[in-house]
Amino acid sequence: MPSPATSELPVLRKVIRSSTIDLIADQIRNAIYSGSLAPGQSINEVRTAELLVVSRPSLREALQRLVSEGVMTHAPGRGVWVKRMTSDDIDDVYAVREAIEAQAVKIVIRSGKPIARIHQALATLELAIEENTARAIGDADLDFHHSIVACSGSVRLSDLMKVSMVHTRLLSLSDPRGYEVRCDLIETHRELNESIAAGNEPRALAVVGRVMAGAAARLHNPLTEPEAVIVRADDQDKLVDDQWSQLRDTMRA
Amino acid sequence: MPSPATSELPVLRKVIRSSTIDLIADQIRNAIYSGSLAPGQSINEVRTAELLVVSRPSLREALQRLVSEGVMTHAPGRGVWVKRMTSDDIDDVYAVREAIEAQAVKIVIRSGKPIARIHQALATLELAIEENTARAIGDADLDFHHSIVACSGSVRLSDLMKVSMVHTRLLSLSDPRGYEVRCDLIETHRELNESIAAGNEPRALAVVGRVMAGAAARLHNPLTEPEAVIVRADDQDKLVDDQWSQLRDTMRA
DNA sequence: CATATAACGTTGTCTGACAGTGTGACATCC
DNA sequence: GGATGTCACACTGTCAGACAACGTTATATG
Numbered sequence: 001m002p003s004p005a006t007s008e009l010p011v012l013r014k015v016i017r018s019s020t021i022d023l024i025a026d027q028i029r030n031a032i033y034s035g036s037l038a039p040g041q042s043i044n045e046v047r048t049a050e051l052l053v054v055s056r057p058s059l060r061e062a063l064q065r066l067v068s069e070g071v072m073t074h075a076p077g078r079g080v081w082v083k084r085m086t087s088d089d090i091d092d093v094y095a096v097r098e099a100i101e102a103q104a105v106k107i108v109i110r111s112g113k114p115i116a117r118i119h120q121a122l123a124t125l126e127l128a129i130e131e132n133t134a135r136a137i138g139d140a141d142l143d144f145h146h147s148i149v150a151c152s153g154s155v156r157l158s159d160l161m162k163v164s165m166v167h168t169r170l171l172s173l174s175d176p177r178g179y180e181v182r183c184d185l186i187e188t189h190r191e192l193n194e195s196i197a198a199g200n201e202p203r204a205l206a207v208v209g210r211v212m213a214g215a216a217a218r219l220h221n222p223l224t225e226p227e228a229v230i231v232r233a234d235d236q237d238k239l240v241d242d243q244w245s246q247l248r249d250t251m252r253a
Numbered sequence: 254m255p256s257p258a259t260s261e262l263p264v265l266r267k268v269i270r271s272s273t274i275d276l277i278a279d280q281i282r283n284a285i286y287s288g289s290l291a292p293g294q295s296i297n298e299v300r301t302a303e304l305l306v307v308s309r310p311s312l313r314e315a316l317q318r319l320v321s322e323g324v325m326t327h328a329p330g331r332g333v334w335v336k337r338m339t340s341d342d343i344d345d346v347y348a349v350r351e352a353i354e355a356q357a358v359k360i361v362i363r364s365g366k367p368i369a370r371i372h373q374a375l376a377t378l379e380l381a382i383e384e385n386t387a388r389a390i391g392d393a394d395l396d397f398h399h400s401i402v403a404c405s406g407s408v409r410l411s412d413l414m415k416v417s418m419v420h421t422r423l424l425s426l427s428d429p430r431g432y433e434v435r436c437d438l439i440e441t442h443r444e445l446n447e448s449i450a451a452g453n454e455p456r457a458l459a460v461v462g463r464v465m466a467g468a469a470a471r472l473h474n475p476l477t478e479p480e481a482v483i484v485r486a487d488d489q490d491k492l493v494d495d496q497w498s499q500l501r502d503t504m505r506a
Numbered sequence: 507c508a509t510a511t512a513a514c515g516t517t518g519t520c521t522g523a524c525a526g527t528g529t530g531a532c533a534t535c536c
Numbered sequence: 537g538g539a540t541g542t543c544a545c546a547c548t549g550t551c552a553g554a555c556a557a558c559g560t561t562a563t564a565t566g
Binding site: 017018019021057060061062064065067068069070074076091092093095096098099100102103107152154155156157159160 | 310313320327413
Binding site: 307309311330332 | 518519520521526527528529
């Protein structure tokens with residue numbers, strides 16, 4: 001029998017009801033992140049609204065969220081489509097990521113906050129590399145980077161990181177060669193993990209800078225990389241979502 | 254008579270039609286930035302739509318943009334209101350700003366891009382301080398910081414900075430003491446400007462860190478500051494917009 | 507073959523509607 | 537008196553339907 005006294009209430013958390021618009025935006029964002037909705041893919045408002053069983057206005061509100069996140073592009077009269085990244089975007093995205101992650105590293109090291117989550121993300125990444133599927137490696141890679149930002153405790157940095165993760169994914173998916181990851185990334189990630197654990201700020205920052213520069217360079221220049229370390233995603237590798245593949249089929253080119 | 258050859262067209266820029274939603278979002282954002290719309294102020298959709306002479310759906314789409322920018326808050330069933338910042342937000346906002354501006358400083362120095370705009374912004378700031386009105390100083394201060402990011406040439410960093418400027422402004426406006434600025438900020442800004450011009454990256458980064466930490470500390474602890482350097486905004490100082498003051502009056506508490 | 511025209515599909519925007527929910531005033535009860 | 541219950545009002549959440557403006561594609565025309 002629960003205690004009647006208000007001050008002695010058991011541990012109750014604030015009820016968070018997410019709005020419909022949140023849910024819609026999440027679904028579309030996830031579809032993009034998982035590759036079900038390809039860069040350049042345009043959104044047919046009527047059909048998409050039907051598919052999600054929401055009204056057109058609700059869908060449009062959600063789309064505005066994604067537009068302001070830079071995940072989708074909007075042109076008056078032509079509607080909204082998944083942003084297609086160009087080579088100009090590569091350095092830009094990684095500049096933002098370096099800004100976010102460097103700051104997060106500084107906060108984590110200086111505040112001495114717990115970093116168990118980073119270790120765990122690294123372990124997951126190692127497993128994914130053994131598994132050797134592009135999608136799993138890509139997800140684990142980004143999750144590792146996100147774990148650092150999450151440990152900083154800054155909600156804003158964390159939110160920005162989530163958006164940047166989608167941008168990063170869009171960079172890969174916009175690559176004409178198709179979605180690829182390099183499985184040699186584990187070295188630098190271990191080094192980053194160690195530097196943070198050791199509280200070595202300059203070294204950690206240097207690694208962050210190196211990782212970003214390296215990733216950007218590889219996207220610019222595909223040929224410098226020995227084939228051996230590349231894992232390419234085949235079509236079956238992507239998280240297939242019947243709903244969205246159905247959508248993709250009914251959409252115009 | 255214009256040349257008929259397409260390749261010989263005079264200098265023409267791509268026509269950018271901004272969507273209605275952009276315009277609505279800009280108006281509301283400006284109203285917040287200028288202080289016409291105070292933190293905590295809720296938006297009555299029907300009345301606001303009437304005031305802007307747009308439909309409720311269009312207004313709602315625009316509001317979603319501002320929600321995802323973190324400028325407004327949304328709760329299901331209770332609508333949307335201007336975000337009210339708390340002390341928890343102070344460090345968070347400045348952590349993001351340090352991330353952005355430090356990265357921008359690095360890019361500007363390493364790339365050797367032109368920095369005339371920064372000098373100009375500093376000059377404007379000096380003028381504003383002579384003028385000694387809180388609003389002018391606050392605007393010039395933020396514009397100086399933005400000029401650095403703009404010089405980096407990164408559109409994403411620049412966009413993030415624009416949002417962070419509104420966040421910073423909301424921090425001041427949410428302060429129970431009212432909107433205040435310190436006119437002693439010119440010293441550090443001159444130093445930052447010089448460091449960038451001299452290409453002294455470590456020093457520039459140190460100044461950025463110091464500016465952010467100082468600003469955050471002053472918002473946390475009002476009393477450490479001698480009154481002499483504080484400029485307080487009186488009511489007439491804010492950019493009065495008949496349209497929005499009318500709106501404010503008709504809105505519920 | 508390039509250009510004009512027509513037909514179609516989509517988006518942009520609005521009106522109107524109604525249920526669900528939040529809010530404040532008021533009455534009620536211990 | 538303070539807490540609780542009740543009710544009316546205001547507002548948001550969501551939808552359907554409509555229509556003009558715009559884009560795009562196919563078709564006709566020079």
